[in-house]
Every structure is written in structure tokens, then in C-alpha cells.
Amino acid sequence: MREVDATIVQRLSSDVPLVSEVARYIIAAGGKRLRPVLLLLMSGALGSQHPHRFNLAAVVEFIHTATLLHDDVVDESTLRRGRATANEVFGNPASVLVGDFLYSRAFQMMVEAGSMRVMQILADATNVIAEGEVLQLMNMHDASLDEAGYLRVIRSKTAKLFEASCLLAAVLAGAPPEVEAACAEYGLSLGTAFQVIDDVLDYEGDAAEMGKNLGDDLREGKATLPLILAMQLAPADQAAIVRSAIETGNTADLDAIVAIVRGCGALERTKAAAAVQAQQAIDAIRGFEPNAYTNSLLELAAQLLLRRA
Secondary structure, three states, rough: OOHHHHHHHHHHOOOOOHHHHHHHHHHHHOOOOOHHHHHHHHHHOOOOOOOOHHHHHHHHHHHHHHHHHHHHHOOOOOOOEEEEEEHHHHHHHHHHHHHHHHHHHHHHHHHHHOOOOHHHHHHHHHHHHHHHHHHHHHHHHOOOOOOOHHHHHHHHHHHHHHHHHHHHHHHOOOOOHHHHHHHHHHHHHHHHHHHHHHHHOOOOOHHHHHHHHHHHHHHOOOOOOOHHHHHHHOOOOHHHHHHHHHHOOOOHHHEEEEEHHOOOOHHHHHHHHHHHHHHHHHHHHOHHHHHHHHHHHHHHHHHHHHHHO
16 A cells, blocks of 8 residues: 555646645545555455556546545535545635546556556446436435435445456456456445445444534435435334435434434344345455455455444
């Protein structure tokens, strides 16, 4: 990851000062760097030390960061990871345009691998992510969204880049088709479980942060899985409160909604859905050669269900 971070810093350079300033601001905000980590771990699991792995790990982080810049503008967010968003500091136009810069820089970098397959995977992933963003926009304030519709959005919007990161490692390793498929399944299932647990944490995290996250989601009319299941499991009068909040974006009943979701069993059902996805990830690579990297991938999927932040 030190190699990846060095690549990120080097490739953020631009002759336009504002581009470098905004890009460095969002990259410096931290985050788990989970997608680059997955690419490197999967490479290790397959016994690959391909020289392009660091460059492509930086590429997936640039694509992810670009989506964050655009997301925060669309959602009108003011805070991310406890500090002001780039759009709050630099304005919406700068955030959108620097997001475009990160996308285009990622495509410049992926060309360097000299592989049409690599370009196809990343181009397809970027397109699916964009479709997922639009799909989520279309679903705003739709209280009739079901679990299948919710999963479709998060698999496109979040899990697709996890899948691409793992698949890139297999392609760099020259792995056979069945191993490529296993790597892709691991990434897609892990990414799905990651987002589902993320939605659970909104109800179990720090009170101030929880209120902000839930308030933002409700204001935007996002029907996350805990809310979808609460409308199915709670008594009719309580389900009506949740439905109304999603449809209107009214956060006045936020405390009541938290109590409803916690009290009706929706969180337990949501965690069970995440556990199914995490188990699918584990099953996908269970047959891989045991080594420190494979063990880390298996442990990552198992530990995902214990996430607290």
C-alpha cells in the first residue's frame, strides 16, 4: 500500500493548481483504501507480483474517489468522515470537474497496462457505477422499493468496483476463467455485504454521526434495507411513519423511526442478509491455495460482520 499511496500522490499532479488541491484534499481525507487492498491481496492469493498491480490499485482508488466527489454534490452533503466535503470547501463546480479529472486520469493510467481486457473491465465497471447512481436517483422517495431493487442499486453503485478490483488481480495473474469467475464473485459478494453492513451501522454508530447519516438518507428519500424491512415487519401504524418519511423527506420523526427499526427486528434481518453475502464471498475462494493473502481475504469477509465503523 505504500507503493500505491506513492503512485496516488505522483499521479495527482496537474499544471492546474486547483485540480491538485481538490484532489489531494479528498484523497487526504483518508478512508479504508479497501478496493486497492483487495486488488493487492487477491494478487498475492494467486501468487502474482505483476508490476502493474500498484498502478491499477491507484486507478480503482481514483475511480472510487471521483464517485465520492460527484455523490457529495448530488446529495448536497457537507460532511464526510467527520470533515467538510470538497464541495463544501471548494464549491460544486470544482468538485464535479475534479471528479472528471480523476476519472480521466484513471483512464490514462489504465492504458499503461497495455491490456484491452483490463480496459474493458474498468470501462464496464465505471459505466455500471454511473448507471447505479442514476438508478438510485430514480428510486428517491420511492417507499415501494423492495429488497431486490435495493440490492440492484448497491451492486451497481458499490459492489461493482469491488468486483473489478478482484477481477483485475486475476487478469494480471493470467488466471484461468474459473479462477477469474471466483475472484469476481468474491468481490461482488464482499462489496454487497460491505454496503449492507454500512446501512446497519447508521443505526448502531455514534449518536451524533448516526443522526446525521440517517437524517441525510431520509431527507434524500433513500430506502435502505433496514427501512425496507421495517416497513414489512413493523405494525401498520409504525410502517406508515417510515413510509411517510421516505416519501416526503421529512426528518421530524427521526427518533421514532430509529426506535421502530431497532424494535421490529429489521436490523437482525439486515445483518442476516449481509451474512449471506459474506458467506458467498468466503465460499467463492475457499478452494484457493492457502497462504497469508488468501487467509486475509477469508478473514476480511468474516470480520465484515463485526464492523463498527
